[in-house]
Amino acid sequence: MLTSGASAGLHYLLSSLVDHDGFVFIDELAFMLTFGILKQFTGMQVIPVKMNDDGVDLADLEQKIQRANYLPKTQASSSGDVCKGVINIARKYDLGVICDDVYNLLHYGDEIPKRLYAYDSMEDSDYKGNVISNASLSKPISPGMRIGWYEVPPRVKSVLSSKGMLVSSGGFCNFTMSVLASMFEMGIAQSHIKLVRETLAERMRVTVKIL
Numbered sequence: 653m654l655t656s657g658a659s660a661g662l663h664y665l666l667s668s669l670v671d672h673d674g675f676v677f678i679d680e681l682a683f684m685l686t687f688g689i690l691k692q693f694t695g696m697q698v699i700p701v702k703m704n705d706d707g708v709d710l711a712d713l714e715q716k717i718q719r720a721n722y723l724p725k726t727q728a729s730s731s732g733d734v735c736k737g738v739i740n741i742a743r744k745y746d747l748g749v750i751c752d753d754v755y756n757l758l759h760y761g762d763e764i765p766k767r768l769y770a771y772d773s774m775e776d777s778d779y780k781g782n783v784i785s786n787a788s789l790s791k792p793i794s795p796g797m798r799i800g801w802y803e804v805p806p807r808v809k810s811v812l813s814s815k816g817m818l819v820s821s822g823g824f825c826n827f828t829m830s831v832l833a834s835m836f837e838m839g840i841a842q843s844h845i846k847l848v849r850e851t852l853a854e855r856m857r858v859t860v861k862i863l
């Protein structure tokens with residue numbers, strides 16, 4: 653499902669899936685504007701969860717959970733063990749986990765970092781579908797395009813697509829989505845993403861060298 657970027661995507665998820673007097677647990681180190689979006693939902697209680705070097709502190713997360721939705725900063729930086737731990741907790745309490753997956757396409761090595769979404773495998777006997785990937789093309793294409801996308805479990809897809817806003821409009825930004833589809837068909841988007849990855853990798857190497 654396409655969105656008009658991760659910020660609008662998050663707002664729509666919060667307004668569609670979370671009780672307006674509910675709880676949101678969030679990595680204590682998160683994208684600053686996420687807090688601005690959360691602030692608009694004045695009834696929700698936002699509870700920060702401690703972070704360790706390898707991701708969220710699972711013990712702290714579990715301790716703080718009563719009725720919650722959990723917003724990880726980005727799973728690109730979390731270890732496999734932490735990701736598995738988050739999935740176990742999400743399944744145990746049947747929580748929604750919204751991932752701010754904005755940087756995944758900008759990995760610099762050959763191996764693509766596994767997102768938390770991939771750990772919530774449908775093959776598992778206890779699969780329910782707890783993880784939502786809220787991704788964006790703002791970094792690899794352009795923030796001005798205002799295009800992002802969700803990858804969601806089936807039970808979430810039916811809820812999101814049944815809300816009045818989407819039923820009425822048929823999409824978040826239909827014209828821009830068609831422009832982007834043409835860019836992919838013509839190969840322009842792919843070559844741009846390649847250029848952005850190479851440029852940012854070079855900048856990263858220079859920055860690391862200076863530091």
Ligand SMILES: Cc1ncc(COP(=O)(O)O)c(C=O)c1O
Nearest residue numbers: 657658659683752754788790800
């Ligand atoms: C970590 C992170 N999350 C979310 C966003 C928002 O992305 P979008 O431009 O798709 O709304 C940004 C944009 O800078 C970001 O850096």
